[in-house]
Amino acid sequence: MIPDSPKAVKLVPVSKTLSGRIALPGSKSITNRVLLIAALAQGSSRITGALKSDDTTYMARALEQLGVTVSDTGDTEFLVESTGTLTPSETPLFLGNAGTAVRFLTAAAANVAGTTVLTGDAHMQKRPIAPLVEALNAAGVTAQAPTGCPPVTVHGNGGFQTRAIEVDASLSSQYVSALMMAGTAGDAPFSLKVKDGDIGARGYIDITLTCMRDFGAQITQTGPLSWDIANRPYQARDYWVEPDASAATYVWGINALTGAHLDIGIAPEAMMQPDAKAYDFIRQFPNLPAVIDGSQMQDAIPTIAVLAAFNHHPVRFVGIANLRVKECDRINAVATELNRIQPGLAQEIGDDLLITPDRSLIGRTVEADIETYHDHRIAMAFAQAALVINGVRILDPGCTAKTYPGYWRDLQSVGVEMTFD
Numbered sequence: 509m510i511p512d513s514p515k516a517v518k519l520v521p522v523s524k525t526l527s528g529r530i531a532l533p534g535s536k537s538i539t540n541r542v543l544l545i546a547a548l549a550q551g552s553s554r555i556t557g558a559l560k561s562d563d564t565t566y567m568a569r570a571l572e573q574l575g576v577t578v579s580d581t582g583d584t585e586f587l588v589e590s591t592g593t594l595t596p597s598e599t600p601l602f603l604g605n606a607g608t609a610v611r612f613l614t615a616a617a618a619n620v621a622g623t624t625v626l627t628g629d630a631h632m633q634k635r636p637i638a639p640l641v642e643a644l645n646a647a648g649v650t651a652q653a654p655t656g657c658p659p660v661t662v663h664g665n666g667g668f669q670t671r672a673i674e675v676d677a678s679l680s681s682q683y684v685s686a687l688m689m690a691g692t693a694g695d696a697p698f699s700l701k702v703k704d705g706d707i708g709a710r711g712y713i714d715i716t717l718t719c720m721r722d723f724g725a726q727i728t729q730t731g732p733l734s735w736d737i738a739n740r741p742y743q744a745r746d747y748w749v750e751p752d753a754s755a756a757t758y759v760w761g762i763n764a765l766t767g768a769h770l771d772i773g774i775a776p777e778a779m780m781q782p783d784a785k786a787y788d789f790i791r792q793f794p795n796l797p798a799v800i801d802g803s804q805m806q807d808a809i810p811t812i813a814v815l816a817a818f819n820h821h822p823v824r825f826v827g828i829a830n831l832r833v834k835e836c837d838r839i840n841a842v843a844t845e846l847n848r849i850q851p852g853l854a855q856e857i858g859d860d861l862l863i864t865p866d867r868s869l870i871g872r873t874v875e876a877d878i879e880t881y882h883d884h885r886i887a888m889a890f891a892q893a894a895l896v897i898n899g900v901r902i903l904d905p906g907c908t909a910k911t912y913p914g915y916w917r918d919l920q921s922v923g924v925e926m927t928f929d
């Protein structure tokens with residue numbers, strides 16, 4: 509049994525080869541895109557394989573506030589019924605720390621005939637949104653975020669008034685995805701360009717394009733990072749969401765580190781999410797390359813960085829500056845918590861992270877309480893270390909609820925023993 513709000517979890521290091529099947533939750537990125545696109549389509553869309561977690565619940569409840577019916581029709585299923593038009597909400601949309609929900613709905617609020625206020629928890633109120641607000645202003649939509657972070661107020665007027673804009677996506681690709689998905693509304697095609705060709709995780713844009721096209725959108729690529737989006741309504745349809753690739757990285761990491769044979773039932777090549785690329789690195793463990801560019805698989809970096817602490821050679825992670833503006837400053841969090849296990853394991857060099865491994869930690873006892881900073885990925889990544897070092901406790905393990913509420917239960921189901929405090 510897992511208590512309701514455990515303070516900590518301690519895993520028993522593995523002494524036998526773990527094996528079995530882990531049915532991963534659905535992709536957060538795809539679930540939240542498809543929830544929104546289905547809400548912008550007239551008719552019913554049944555979403556199967558969906559993620560049910562804090563982030564998708566915030567998205568679903570917010571869409572209901574905007575006049576859409578989103579029913580929980582199963583453990584991995586939503587039924588979305590919509591007129592295709594979002595209506596104003598009298599109360600603010602509270603979106604926790606769900607970056608996708610906040611960014612996607614901020615742009616979609618431009619299509620609402622009225623004012624929408626979007627906010628989130630204390631962490632979200634420190635995550636930048638100014639570039640998206642500036643892009644909306646450039647599109648003729650009155651919107652403000654006085655601190656540069658949520659809360660945001662958007663005065664929607666049926667869509668973007670100016671039909672060709674640029675957006676600065678250097679801090680988050682989600683701004684681009686958000687503008688694209690909302691851009692199908694209005695009475696003329698919408699042209700979007702990324703300023704200075706600078707973007708972190710380009711792969712997330714590809715997921716957005718795929719989901720939009722799957723719901724009938726017409727998009728023409730006009731340059732390396734520019735698109736023309738036709739003004740035509742989305743078509744409601746049923747949709748299957750593939751398993752979450754970022755969640756898969758923890759299982760791949762546990763397999764690589766402990767020699768386990770955990771099967772997730774899907775090959776990395778079959779996934780469209782950028783983090784599936786992490787498999788190519790994880791499978792090289794304990795000979796991870798000396799330099800890993802994390803720019804195209806950002807959410808997988810905590811996983812690989814913790815794994816790197818047990819590699820044969822040092823690993824320097826580059827291209828990861830954006831990790832400082834995720835749920836927490838992940839560069840600092842990973843470094844601080846690895847150094848808590850053993851000083852010197854990690855070093856921040858500018859926005860790079862250098863891991864200097866010590867394989868002799870495997871099988872040793874080190875009493876360390878890992879702070880997780882309300883960040884699901886820090887908790888899930890450090891579970892790898894807790895499976896090979898005795899005495900590592902992970903604080904606030906319930907924070908995995910953001911994207912993987914069943915994480916600890918799934919590990920128990922394949923034989924991992926653990927105690928909760």
Ligand SMILES: O=C(O)C1=C[C@@H](OP(=O)(O)O)[C@@H](O)[C@H](O)C1
Nearest residue numbers: 537608680681682708712806807
């Ligand atoms: O579009 C998406 O679904 C996401 C994009 C990435 O964020 P940024 O675009 O902010 O880097 C990623 O870290 C996040 O978990 C999901």
Ligand SMILES: C=C(OP(=O)(O)O)C(=O)O
Nearest residue numbers: 605606607608807834835
């Ligand atoms: C960065 C993440 O989430 P988001 O930006 O969607 O809150 C994540 O899930 O690792």
